[in-house]
Amino acid sequence: MEGTESRRMTPFHRALHRPQQIMGGERELTLFSMLVAGGLIVSAMNLVATVVGLVLWFFCLWALRHMAKVDPSLSKVYHRQLKYAHYYGPFSRPFRVAKSPRIH
Template sequence: MDAPESRRMTPFQRALHRPQQIMGGERELMLTSMLIAGGLIVSALNLTATVIGVAIWMVCVHGLRQMAKADPVMSKVYLRQLKYGHYYGPFSRPFRVAKSPRIY
């Protein structure tokens, strides 16, 4: 085994592996919330719709920032979990005995 001094160090650019975020939330979800709130404001063109649209957008921004703080790619993980839901059986613990055999 080589000594640690003789190992080659390769710089790893941080921008290549950090998640795509806008204003602290996931990029796609933030842009979608902006589009929905902006569509509400532009379609109604009155003060009430503007206040409601801005309020909806602020609530979405807060929720999406909290979600990204927990996991920066949570929506992608959730969509993958839905995709593989049929693959993993709903067993609570490894030593549980199944009532019917699992066939794959």
């Protein structure tokens, strides 16, 4: 038990590893959806466009919040997966018939 008492404890502050989110969604995607909805509202300048822009923004915010609950950096993981797609090795299908006699 002597080893556990002599260990140094280093504080790990929450702000150092907390994901950057705005209104519960990923920061970049939330700001982009706000920009698109605001651009729609400002460019059309009528009541219908305002309602459509707000509905679009609230739907995007709802979807981004659900994405952030699954993984706070889901879009970054998805983009990295697309970037490295050509590195993924081949995989067998369950009903593949081997052409080589060495493969069983």
